[in-house]
Amino acid sequence: MRAVLTVFVKEFRENLRERRTLLSALILGPLLGPLLLAGGLTLRLERGVGESDRALQLAVAHGERAPNLLIFLREHGVSVTPVDYDEAAARAAVRSGRVQQVLSVDMDFAERLAAGAPAPLELYADASDLTGSGDSARVRALIGQYSALLGRLRLAVRGIDPLLAAPLAVQDIDVSTPATRSVLILGTLSYLVLLTMLMGGMYLAIDATAGERERGSLEPLLTVPVPREQLIYGKILATSVYMALSLSLTVAAFAIVLRFTGLERFGMSVNFAPGVALEVILLTLPLVPLGAALMTLVAAYTRSYREAQTWLALLLLVPTVPLAFAGLLGLRPHLALMAVPSLSQHFLITSLLRAEALPASWVALSVGVTLAIAALLIAAAGGLYRREALLG
Amino acid sequence: MIEAQRLEKHFGAVTAVREVSLRAADGRITGLLGPNGAGKSTTLRMLYTVLVPDRGDALIDGHSVVREPLAARARLGVLPHGAGIYPNLTARENILYFGALQGLAGAARRARTAELVKLLEMEEFADRPARGFSQGERLRTALARALVHRPRNLLLDEPTNGLDVMAVRALRRLLQQLRDEGHCVLFSSHVMQEVSALCDEVVVIAHGVVLEQGTPEEIRARANAGSLEEAFVRLIGAVDR
Numbered sequence: 001m002r003a004v005l006t007v008f009v010k011e012f013r014e015n016l017r018e019r020r021t022l023l024s025a026l027i028l029g030p031l032l033g034p035l036l037l038a039g040g041l042t043l044r045l046e047r048g049v050g051e052s053d054r055a056l057q058l059a060v061a062h063g064e065r066a067p068n069l070l071i072f073l074r075e076h077g078v079s080v081t082p083v084d085y086d087e088a089a090a091r092a093a094v095r096s097g098r099v100q101q102v103l104s105v106d107m108d109f110a111e112r113l114a115a116g117a118p119a120p121l122e123l124y125a126d127a128s129d130l131t132g133s134g135d136s137a138r139v140r141a142l143i144g145q146y147s148a149l150l151g152r153l154r155l156a157v158r159g160i161d162p163l164l165a166a167p168l169a170v171q172d173i174d175v176s177t178p179a180t181r182s183v184l185i186l187g188t189l190s191y192l193v194l195l196t197m198l199m200g201g202m203y204l205a206i207d208a209t210a211g212e213r214e215r216g217s218l219e220p221l222l223t224v225p226v227p228r229e230q231l232i233y234g235k236i237l238a239t240s241v242y243m244a245l246s247l248s249l250t251v252a253a254f255a256i257v258l259r260f261t262g263l264e265r266f267g268m269s270v271n272f273a274p275g276v277a278l279e280v281i282l283l284t285l286p287l288v289p290l291g292a293a294l295m296t297l298v299a300a301y302t303r304s305y306r307e308a309q310t311w312l313a314l315l316l317l318v319p320t321v322p323l324a325f326a327g328l329l330g331l332r333p334h335l336a337l338m339a340v341p342s343l344s345q346h347f348l349i350t351s352l353l354r355a356e357a358l359p360a361s362w363v364a365l366s367v368g369v370t371l372a373i374a375a376l377l378i379a380a381a382g383g384l385y386r387r388e389a390l391l392g
Numbered sequence: 393m394i395e396a397q398r399l400e401k402h403f404g405a406v407t408a409v410r411e412v413s414l415r416a417a418d419g420r421i422t423g424l425l426g427p428n429g430a431g432k433s434t435t436l437r438m439l440y441t442v443l444v445p446d447r448g449d450a451l452i453d454g455h456s457v458v459r460e461p462l463a464a465r466a467r468l469g470v471l472p473h474g475a476g477i478y479p480n481l482t483a484r485e486n487i488l489y490f491g492a493l494q495g496l497a498g499a500a501r502r503a504r505t506a507e508l509v510k511l512l513e514m515e516e517f518a519d520r521p522a523r524g525f526s527q528g529e530r531l532r533t534a535l536a537r538a539l540v541h542r543p544r545n546l547l548l549d550e551p552t553n554g555l556d557v558m559a560v561r562a563l564r565r566l567l568q569q570l571r572d573e574g575h576c577v578l579f580s581s582h583v584m585q586e587v588s589a590l591c592d593e594v595v596v597i598a599h600g601v602v603l604e605q606g607t608p609e610e611i612r613a614r615a616n617a618g619s620l621e622e623a624f625v626r627l628i629g630a631v632d633r
Contacts, residue, residue: 017521218476219475220476220534220537221493223440223468223470225465391442
């Protein structure tokens with residue numbers, strides 16, 4: 001047991017002097033995730049707010065043929081620009097992005113309108129232009145409103161109750177709460193937390209195994225009178241501590257950053273008080289020894305530092321696999337899924353942040369299964385260090 | 393005292409070492425002499441318990457490397473081939489780490505480390521990070537690390553590789569000093585001059601088989617040769633044919 005501690009202290013201290021380990025474990029990882037999320041959110045927020053406030057720009061060809069429509073549009077905040085495009089010019093103008101949309105009034109518009117026949121209008125817009133899609137939907141909605149208004153007037157003039165033309169009345173009732181609306185963000189958050197946690201231990205896991213062998217210091221280490229599994233336990237312990245530090249810093253950074261992003265303006269809220277942040281850390285902690293043992297085991301099998309880097313970079317994606325499957329299949333959290341490491345942590349974190357009650361059985365199963373798998377992996381790593389093939 | 397008894401080791405279909413028996417006595421410097429690929433490193437690695445022999449056994453002060461590897465390791469100081477040290481630790485920290493793993497603690501560990509720093513004349517670089525050490529500085533650090541627990545037996549695999557003349561002379565003086573203190577020193581080399589200059593006892597090995605063991609004088613006489621080098625060439629040549 002003393003050897004485990006000796007190895008742990010040495011690996012911990014040595015990696016404090018390794019810029020690469022420090023950077024990825026304690027600085028880049030914990031800062032990158034929260035900043036990425038906050039940046040993306042702020043951008044979306046500002047664009048969303050800007051869009052609904054901005055006056056709608058609409059180029060209209062032959063507007064003189066439909067003066068009442070133009071008055072209606074102007075009353076509803078549309079800034080109308082008269083243009084004299086024919087069909088080809090309208091297409092070209094929209095395609096080149098000079099204008100986002102062109103409304104063209106047909107020659108027989110007034111005539112057909114007076115005759116009570118559908119009066120033709122053409123709206124040119126580029127469906128592949130995502131920034132303009134909101135605008136053309138707004139124009140179409142306004143024209144639809146105008147059309148419905150005219151229809152009701154026609155019915156009233158003919159002595160028919162306009163309500164007869166509306167046999168059904170559907171009302172949308174949104175039961176989402178601010179906390180549940182943030183579910184997408186929360187999914188991203190738990191994924192980023194798991195990823196940075198693993199990244200925090202990655203370089204140490206490589207350095208302590210493949211790196212040690214490549215430097216030629218593994219062989220002398222194996223000649224000390226200490227059971228060899230204790231050496232690898234010490235290395236896994238050091239990796240775990242770096243991962244736990246990385247995890248804590250990341251969660252703390254998220255808690256701080258999300259406080260300042262103003263999710264409320266989205267109509268979302270995240271339950272991320274200091275106490276909740278602590279619970280998130282505690283619920284994710286069992287995944288630390290599992291990840292550390294897995295990375296150490298994989299790195300110990302590889303032949304060189306670079307090979308280990310390649311494999312561990314792939315390994316970082318492993319915890320995202322259950323998350324992606326759950327997303328694709330639309331899985332809802334239930335007891336059996338708590339037996340899947342990383343997925344169970346994802347569900348628990350999400351539920352916590354949505355301020356939902358966590359059944360004790362979920363927590364117990366998640367922690368129990370994760371720790372059991374961690375124990376198996378640690379034992380397997382110990383077995384690997386007892387084999388002479390380790391020297392490669 | 394190191395005694396190997398009919399050690400055998402295969403790597404797949406290749407037999408690296410066959411029926412190797414040798415004795416390295418206390419108070420003697422024993423040289424394991426052989427051409428490249430003769431099985432010197434494999435033999436030493438079985439002696440210092442990193443490889444497990446397929447057949448045979450070896451005793452380190454009476455402790456079997458197969459059945460009691462921990463006890464055997466505790467009595468061994470090892471300088472493997474191309475021994476690496478930790479670049480982010482200073483030379484002193486490298487030594488302290490192995491002291492702790494060898495079971496030394498507290499003041500005793502620090503005192504022994506200071507003693508070795510002085511013995512191996514490492515004062516100048518002892519507290520610098522090992523990154524950027526010269527070959528000689530690295531070797532002295534690795535040697536101090538191997539000696540930190542005062543082992544009775546010292547195993548060195550090609551220790552003079554890549555060293556300049558001054559460093560080789562310093563190493564020789566150290567090994568002679570250890571021998572005079574009663575330690576058992578066993579080292580491998582493919583350099584004839586080195587072995588003849590230093591060794592009390594020589595084991596000639598080629599193709600994984602021990603060809604001769606004795607004092608340089610005995611070997612020379614038995615091969616009916618004018619010098620140890622001539623005897624060596626004849627022995628190796630006889631096997632090659």
